[in-house]
Amino acid sequence: MNGFDSAIQEFLTRHAFTSEVVNHAIRTIADFSLFKGLFLVAILWWVWFRGGRRGAWEKEMVIATFVSGLLSLAAGRLLAHFLPFRPRPIYDPEVPFRFPLSGTTETILRTWSSFPSDHAMLWMSVSTGIFLVWRRIGIIAGIYTALVVCLVRVYLGLHYPTDILGGAVIGILITLAMTRDAVRPLYATPILRVMMRFPAPCYTLAFLFCFELVTQFDEIRMIGQSVHKVLDARQGGDPSLTVVGPSEAAARHN
Structure with missing residues (x-):
């Protein structure tokens, strides 16, 4: 474990909550999809239906954000599979810290590499798309993602800080690339055209896709x-x- 990770995790474990109720609530936040992507997906639906002078552009950006999130999630899975395995802090015997609720963590996580955090990749990617369309709400979405989605996982020992930072940077870069004016129309415009022509089946599929994205498939x-x-x-x-x-x-x- 590098000095950066060690300093942050030592600070968090030293100031960890002593209340089992609070720690259980934090673990619940980490586990439940309700507290992760649902809030961000709801914002994107708001952007889609709110209308305005740049309605078509906003709808393309929403499509691009969802595509970016899907690519980020897929990239996170692939990187975790092909990069050298990194045990999660809570299971690493070389990590000298005791994390809250360590005894109740599911053992299946032992086989999942810690780097990069697919949660950070996916939801920072989505937060970036929201920011590009709606700046003030995007800032709130970014702060929410950083605290509720990312920091919670470091606090519980599910990820190192560098897992979160690495995943966040990759997710942000994917969204910035996929929403560029030179790239976005290549796929977002045709998708939007089909959605406007066949709204019933397309919105049905969009709802199912959003559900699966929130639960990360x-x-x-x-x-x-x-x-x-x-x-x-x-x-x-x-x-x-x-x-x-x-x-x-x-x-x-x-």
């Missing part, structure tokens, strides 16, 4: 992993077909 991944385990078990002749349970899916929110 955990249920879809859970189904995919369940099918994969069943197929592996059948090929290996294993009569016990293990299915991923809800507790594992909830653990992967982190």
Whole structure:
């Protein structure tokens, strides 16, 4: 652990709340989708329907922000898979700090690399898109993401500060690239045109997409992993077909 991570985590653990109720509430905030992307997605829907002189441009920016968020989430998964494995602070025996509620953390997180934080990548990407369209609300969205989504994970020992910073920078850069005037019309304009022509099916799909984005596609991944385990078990002749349970899916929110 580098000096930067050590200094911040030492400060947080030294000033950690002693109340189990408060720490449990913080863990709940970290686990529940309600306290993560739902607030930010609702802002994007507000921007979409509020109208105005730049309505078409704003709608394109909303589309670009959602696309950027999806790319950020995918990039986060790929980087965590292909980069050298980094254990989470709460499971790293070399980290000399005791984190709140360490005993209740799901063990499935042991197998998930800490760097980069896909939460930071996704929701800082979305917050950046909001800022580009609606500056004052975007600042609030950025602060909310930094405190409620990112800092909470450092406090609980789910990520190092550099995991959060690295993920945030990548997510912001993806949004800045995908919302540029030279790039955005290449995909956002055709999508907007189709949505305006076929509103009923498109808004239905948009609602489903937003739901999955807020939950970070955990249920879809859970189904995919369940099918994969069943197929592996059948090929290996294993009569016990293990299915991923809800507790594992909830653990992967982190």
